[in-house]
Amino acid sequence: MAASRLLLFSIFLTLIFAKITAEVETNEEDALEPQSRLKIELEQLNSKISLLESSIDEKIRELKTKDENIHQMESIIQEKSATIASLRSDIQTLQQKGSLNAKEQLGRAHVQINELEKQVDNLRNEIETQNKQRDAVEARADVAEKKVLEFNLKLETLKTINDKQKARIRKTERALQVAEEEMMNAKLEATTVSKELIEVREAWIPHWLAAHLLHCQSFIVTQWKENGRPVLDVTFQKALQKKAQVEKWTEPHFRTVKTKWVPTIKDQWLRFVTQIGPHVKSLTAKSVEVYHASKNTIEPHVVKVQEMVDPYLQEGKKFTKPYVDQFATVTRPHVDKARVFLKPYTKKVTRTYRKFVKAATMYHRRVQGTLHEKLKNNELTKPLATNGLVWFLASFVMALPVIFLFKVASAIFWKKNRRHARNSRTSHSRRRAKRVHPDN
Known part of the structure; x- marks a missing residue:
């Protein structure tokens, strides 16, 4: 390289x-x-x-x-x-x-x-067993939650009953105190009156007559203790014996009623409910169908009427708008003054209304709970223990006293107008002469 x-x-x-x-x-x-x-x-x-x-x-x-x-x-x-x-x-x-x-x-x-x-x-088997145990625990938890809700309702009812009883006890204690005070006053008055009577009696009743009266009183008391009280005790014992004999005599009849008549009545009631159930369902279905059919038939006519009336309403709004605006401008200061004047009263009214609504809902729920428990506890009314029926019965029970008071007030304050009879004779001086038909 x-x-x-x-x-x-x-x-x-x-x-x-x-x-x-x-x-x-x-x-x-x-x-x-x-x-x-x-x-x-x-x-x-x-x-x-x-x-x-x-x-x-x-x-x-x-x-x-x-x-x-x-x-x-x-x-x-x-x-x-x-x-x-x-x-x-x-x-x-x-x-x-x-x-x-x-x-x-x-x-x-x-x-x-x-x-x-x-x-x-x-591990798979353990997981399956754990899943089963979890499902069982969840089911138990649901049951426990339901029981807790039931117990909470019972506790609320018991608390209300306890509060009512405490209020009654307080009232009775106050009444007892008042009664004790009245008794003390009465005792004082009685002692004073007895002293005055003794003084008056000593003044005009001779001594030998007073001694004779005391001897008669002691004789009557001794006779009552020796003869009257034992006779009364014997009569009470005989009455108790007769009561026990009557209970023994009526016990088999009550048993026969419980064993024979009550089951037959229950069976008849269940048959009646089972027979009426499909009829009620069919009636509800038919009523729903009729409602929908009537709605479908009436709806186009209502739409047509609205379409016809809408232009007239628009013209009326256009015509009345200046008058309405003028009226609003004139009345606005007075309305503002009225609002300022009525503001504290409106706050009180809203507070009382909210309190009333809360109390009404609370009592309505309590009445629902009691009615639901009563209907469930009885075997005859158990199938009727539904939420809708219970709500309707509770509202009816709460509305009954209001209706009763309204009727009483209307009967007291509103007088009925007297209707004059048609055939009643009135003294009219002038009367119409009868028409005479000329003969043809």
Whole structure:
């Protein structure tokens, strides 16, 4: 490589020198030009030659460094080739050894694969069991949530009952306090009155008569304790015995009613419900069909009426718009004053309305819960325990007192207009004379 590059550079130099000599010969042939120009050109050529020599020296140095690098790379390549040959020999030896151990490793691998497959099957079974357990736990959680909701409703009802009972107890305690105070006052009045009576009696009743009255009182008390009280106790015991005899006598009749009549009534009720169910469904379906048919028939007429009335309405709006605007401008300051005046009252009204709505919804839910429980607990009304029916019954129960109060108020405050009878005789002085038809 280095020899070829040196040859190329030598050829390049010979060509340059030949060019230079040719230029000198041409210059000698052209003797017409002055010597000054020749000197300048010679100086230029000398400078070019010096530059070329310096560049050639640099190129030779670079070539030497590259040759050294090439020698180093060749030595590295030889070392790498030696290592590759050694590695190939090692690979061949390892392949020869590996062919012997491959069978053992394959057997071990098969055993490990079988064990892993068994582990995978076990894991799949465990995952299936865990999924089943998870589904069961979710079902239990749903049941528990439902029970928690039921218990919460019961707790709410119990809390309301407890609050009502506490309020009643407070009222009774207050009433007892008032009654005790009244009793104390009555006792004081009675003592004062008895003292006054004793004083009056001592004043006008003689002593022997008072002693006789005391003797009569003591005689009556002793007779009551000796004769009256035991007779009363005996009568109570006889009454209790008669009650027990009546219960024994009526017990088999109650049993027969429970065992014979109640199941037959339940069966009849269930049959009645099952017979009425399809009729009710058919009636609902027919009513829905009639509603849709009537809607479809009436809708185009309504659209036509709207289309006919719309231009008149637009004209009426155009005609009344200036009057409405004038009325709005006139009444706006008064409306603003009224709003400012009524603002605190409107806030109170909205607050009371919100409280009323909250209380009504709370009581409605409680009534729904109680009705739903009552209907579910009874076997006869169990199929009727639906959300729609329970909601309707709760709203009806809450609306009953309002309707009753409205009826009472209307009966009290609104008087009925008396209708005059048609055949009642009125004393009119002027009456029309009867028309007499002339005979034809």
